[in-house]
Amino acid sequence: MFRAVLESMNDAVYVRDLGRKLIYINPAAERMTGWSLEEALAKPCYEVFGDPGQACNKLCPIDACLASGEPAQHQEGRLVRRDGAVIDARVSISPLFDDGAIVGSVVALQDLSEIQDLMRTRTQDLERVSENLGRSEERITAIVENIFEGIVTIDSTGIIQWMNRAASEMFGYAAEEITGQNIKILMPEPFKREHDTYLRRYLQTGKANIIGTGREVQGRRRDGSTFPMELEIAELKLENERMFLGVTKDITERKVAEQQILDRTTELETANAELEAFGYSVSHDLRAPLRGMDGLSQALLEDYGDLLDSVAKDYLSRISKASRRMGRMIDDILKLSRATRQEIQVLDVDLSALARELLSELAARDDGRAVSFKVASDITVRGDPKLLRVVLDNLLGNAWKFTGNVESAHIEFGHHWEDDVAVYFVRDNGAGFDMAFADKLFGIFQRLHSTTEFEGTGVGLATVARLVRRHGGRVWAEGRVNEGATLYFTL
Amino acid sequence: MPEVTILLVEDNLDDELLTVRELRRQSVANEIVVARDGAEALEYLFGESAYADRDATDTPALVLLDLKLPKIDGLEVLKRIRADARTALTPVTILTSSDEQKDMIESYNLGANSYVRKPVDFDQFREAIRQLQLYWLVVNEPPPKPLA
Numbered sequence: 001m002f003r004a005v006l007e008s009m010n011d012a013v014y015v016r017d018l019g020r021k022l023i024y025i026n027p028a029a030e031r032m033t034g035w036s037l038e039e040a041l042a043k044p045c046y047e048v049f050g051d052p053g054q055a056c057n058k059l060c061p062i063d064a065c066l067a068s069g070e071p072a073q074h075q076e077g078r079l080v081r082r083d084g085a086v087i088d089a090r091v092s093i094s095p096l097f098d099d100g101a102i103v104g105s106v107v108a109l110q111d112l113s114e115i116q117d118l119m120r121t122r123t124q125d126l127e128r129v130s131e132n133l134g135r136s137e138e139r140i141t142a143i144v145e146n147i148f149e150g151i152v153t154i155d156s157t158g159i160i161q162w163m164n165r166a167a168s169e170m171f172g173y174a175a176e177e178i179t180g181q182n183i184k185i186l187m188p189e190p191f192k193r194e195h196d197t198y199l200r201r202y203l204q205t206g207k208a209n210i211i212g213t214g215r216e217v218q219g220r221r222r223d224g225s226t227f228p229m230e231l232e233i234a235e236l237k238l239e240n241e242r243m244f245l246g247v248t249k250d251i252t253e254r255k256v257a258e259q260q261i262l263d264r265t266t267e268l269e270t271a272n273a274e275l276e277a278f279g280y281s282v283s284h285d286l287r288a289p290l291r292g293m294d295g296l297s298q299a300l301l302e303d304y305g306d307l308l309d310s311v312a313k314d315y316l317s318r319i320s321k322a323s324r325r326m327g328r329m330i331d332d333i334l335k336l337s338r339a340t341r342q343e344i345q346v347l348d349v350d351l352s353a354l355a356r357e358l359l360s361e362l363a364a365r366d367d368g369r370a371v372s373f374k375v376a377s378d379i380t381v382r383g384d385p386k387l388l389r390v391v392l393d394n395l396l397g398n399a400w401k402f403t404g405n406v407e408s409a410h411i412e413f414g415h416h417w418e419d420d421v422a423v424y425f426v427r428d429n430g431a432g433f434d435m436a437f438a439d440k441l442f443g444i445f446q447r448l449h450s451t452t453e454f455e456g457t458g459v460g461l462a463t464v465a466r467l468v469r470r471h472g473g474r475v476w477a478e479g480r481v482n483e484g485a486t487l488y489f490t491l
Numbered sequence: 492m493p494e495v496t497i498l499l500v501e502d503n504l505d506d507e508l509l510t511v512r513e514l515r516r517q518s519v520a521n522e523i524v525v526a527r528d529g530a531e532a533l534e535y536l537f538g539e540s541a542y543a544d545r546d547a548t549d550t551p552a553l554v555l556l557d558l559k560l561p562k563i564d565g566l567e568v569l570k571r572i573r574a575d576a577r578t579a580l581t582p583v584t585i586l587t588s589s590d591e592q593k594d595m596i597e598s599y600n601l602g603a604n605s606y607v608r609k610p611v612d613f614d615q616f617r618e619a620i621r622q623l624q625l626y627w628l629v630v631n632e633p634p635p636k637p638l639a
Contacts, residue, residue, distance in 0.1 A: 284559050284588045287611050291588075292505030295613040299512060320613070327611025334590075 012089075012111070015096060016045045017104040018066065032089075032111060034082030049109070051078045051086075062105050065093045069102060077109065088112040150248040153236075154183045158199055161243065170229070170250050172222035183246075188220040203242075219248065228255045272341075279337050286330055293323040325451070332459035335390075336444070340466050344384045351379040351392065351424065355413040358393050362400045371403060376414035379424065381491050387467045394460040395426040395487050401454055402430035402485065421490055429484035433477070441477050464489070495552035496522040497628075500532040500568065501586075502560055506609065510555070510586075513620040519628065521552060529563025532556070533571055536578055548636070550581045553627045556603075558587040558594055566597055573602040580634035582627055 006013055012029035016022050025033070025040045025048070033040070033048050040048045045062070065072045077091040089109040096104040144151060150167030154160050160181050168175050171186050178185070184192045201207055214232035221227065230249040235242070297320040301313060308316070355375045363371065381388070396411065403409035412427040433441070433448045440446045444462040464487075468475040471491045479485030497514070501507045511523055526532035532554075534540045538547035554572070558565035565585065572578045585598045585606045595606050607623060610616050 287588045287609075288503050288506060290611045291509070291609060291613065291616060292503070294611060295509040295616060296505065298613045299509065324612050330611075 012109040013106065014040075014045065014049060014109075015104060015106050016062070018102070020044045020046065020060075022048060023104060029109070032081070032087065032109065033079065045107075049079050049107070051080055061091070062093050062107060066095055066102055066105055069095055071095065079109070088116065148249070150246075150250075152183065152186070152246045152248070154244050154246070156199075156203060156242045156244075158183045158195065160185075167248060170221075170227075170248065171219065186220055188218050188226045191217055192220075216251065219250070227252050275337065276341070279334055282330055282334060287327060290323040290327045290330075294320045294327075297323075325457070329445075329457040329459065332457045332463075333444075336459055336463045336466065339387060339390055339463055340470065342384075342387065344387065344470060346382050347385055349381050349383050349385050349388050351381055351388065352377050352413070354389060354392055355396060358389070358396050359400075359411065362396065366400070369404070369409065371400065371409040371411060373410070374412045374414070379413075379415055381422070381424075383471050383491055387470070391464050391467050391489070392426075394464045395489075398460060398487070399426055399428035399430065399485075401456070402432075402449075403428050404430070404454070406430050423488050423490055425486050425488045427484065427486040432479040432481050432483045432485045434481050435479065438477055438479075442475065461487075495633075496524050498524050498526060498532065498535060498551040498554045500526045500529065500554065500556045500560065500565065502527050502557065506557075509613070509616070510620060513617055514624055517621055517624060519624050521628065524551070528561040529565065529568040531562075532560075532568050533563065536572065536581075537575065547577050550578055550636075552582070552633060553624075554581060554583045555586045555623075556583055558585060558589055558598070566594075566601060569598065569601045569603060582631070582633065584623060584627065586623075 006024075006026040009026060009028055012026065012032040014022055014025040014029050022040050022043060022045050025035070025037055029049075030036055030040075035043075035048050046060075061072055061075055061077075071092070071094040073092050075091040075093065077089050079087050079089060081087060089112055091110075092108045094106045095102045096106055145165045147164065148166060150164060150170045152160060152163040152167050160178050160183055163171075163173075163175050163178055165175075168178070171178070173186075184195050187195060214230065216228060217231050218226045219229040219231075228251050230251050232247045234245045234247075236245055237243075297316040301308070301316050305313065352375055359371075359373050359375070363369070392413075396413070399411045403411065406429055408429075410429050413425070414427075415422055415424045417423070431449065431454070437448055440448065442461050442465040443458075445458040446462075447456060447458040449456070465475050468489045468491070473490040475487065475489040477485060477487050497519070499507065499510060501510065507525055507527075511525070514523060524535060526535055531541075535542045535545065536547065536550070536554075538545040556565050556568060560568070565587070569583055569585075572581060572583060582604045583602070585594075585603045586609060587594065587607075588609050590608045598606050605623075607619050610619060
């Protein structure tokens with residue numbers, strides 16, 4: 001049974017007697033040495049398993065093992081095959097006992113060349129990996145050097161270890177001259193003064209001011225000038241060494257832009273406040289003298305009418321009328337300014353219902369007139385209900401007014417589509433206008449009719465235009481003299 | 492019964508003239524006292540300075556109060572009127588050119604009894620004065636005088 005085991009083993013095994021004569025070699029040993037069992041049995045062991053280059057006889061480890069009676073494991077050995085090839089082997093030697101006496105030894109040899117092949121492959125693998133590592137390090141270096149953000153690393157005492165090109169350009173230091181300096185050199189006061197404390201406190205307590213969050217601070221260039229920068233700090237541990245990585249971005253341009261926006265906002269707020277104050281004083285102060293003019297003209301007519309001839313009375317009534325007209329204009333400007341100032345609140349607005357409501361109000365106010373209207377149903381839009389009411393009120397009011405001299409007045413509110421955009425319109429068959437003046441319609445105080453023809457202050461359509469624009473829409477008009485007008489708007 | 496007064500607080504001389512004229516034309520017989528700034532109005536109401544010999548418990552039947560006034564503005568005058576027990580119940584009508592929402596809200600918050608915007612159109616102005624005097628001097632029951 002032992003023989004069967006020996007014969008099926010991959011390791012070479014031989015047995016020799018005390019006189020170095022081979023007693024047995026297994027098939028693996030035959031393959032390893034190139035000698036057959038028969039050939040080997042006639043030879044001393046060192047001729048089959050020896051290395052002619054080594055002093056096998058003098059320092060034979062097998063003899064040493066036989067002498068001590070102790071097995072020797074995993075010895076390095078080398079043998080020269082029958083064909084001259086050299087094989088490195090791991091050798092294990094055990095003494096062979098017979099009735100308590102050492103009679104020889106069993107030697108097992110493991111061919112190391114396979115393991116060596118394996119190791120060679122592994123070494124090649126490792127070399128490839130390290131080459132790849134080198135390449136990715138190159139890549140990382142390239143990225144880090146060309147990245148827009150500045151990167152600086154410091155050790156736990158604040159000493160700069162390294163900075164990338166962007167940081168070096170940002171601060172005006174060459175990487176070589178900054179290495180070894182304290183990071184404080186890159187900070188203006190008060191950051192400079194406080195940095196040691198920050199760092200110490202963080203290392204002691206772990207209480208971070210900036211680490212892991214990022215904030216806006218001031219950086220100091222080599223020439224002493226400062227600049228705003230965004231700074232983020234990360235803590236790293238490399239080979240047990242605690243260090244900090246700072247990523248900085250010069251935000252001078254952004255700061256300038258922000259300041260400009262801030263300045264502009266302040267300017268606008270001031271302008272708005274002034275406008276509001278102006279509106280207030282218009283409402284208060286400019287109306288009072290007008291009331292005086294109108295009131296005193298009337299008082300003169302009433303109290304001293306019998307002393308005045310008809311021309312004088314006409315003059316007084318003109319003063320009266322003019323002042324009332326100016327009062328209305330002021331009121332309309334105020335309405336316009338309020339409408340443009342008001343915050344837009346976007347809701348669903350049923351324009352059809354609104355148009356019908358406004359038209360019936362107009363009809364109720366002006367009972368004597370028969371005006372037919374057509375209002376398209378179910379026109380619902382998104383917009384500010386109050387402001388859209390002002391828009392429709394002006395447009396329908398205009399239509400009502402300008403059809404005043406027409407026998408069968410007709411007003412229509414509807415909509416159609418133009419390239420996926422809903423276009424709403426108010427159409428009338430009234431006085432119309434000359435298209436040559438179409439662009440004048442929406443200017444403030446611009447009127448295409450005299451006040452004797454049609455009352456008005458010239459603010460209505462200017463208000464409509466502003467409100468439609470505030471809804472992100474457009475407004476325009478089409479018309480012909482005496483053939484009516486159509487006012488279009490989008491939202 | 493002593494004749495109750497109307498206190499008109501108005502700094503615009505034309506408005507003053509037209510208001511007083513209109514009240515008289517409409518046969519309002521009450522004495523009309525005119526104060527041309529907020530400070531004078533308070534002095535009259537509380538019997539101070541030039542009005543030291545006036546009995547401050549003898550409150551006006553109606554105060555017509557403009558908002559924009561020299562020295563002390565109308566809202567402040569209203570606040571002090573309401574803060575003083577003698578005038579806390581006195582009817583005060585704001586009569587002003589302003590139709591700013593914040594003025595209206597503030598006036599009502601401070602206890603104005605009504606708020607009338609002075610129209611430019613004299614006919615409307617006249618109508619406003621007519622309704623005002625009719626309501627406050629004729630229709631309305633004035634607050635009872637505190638028993639001395």
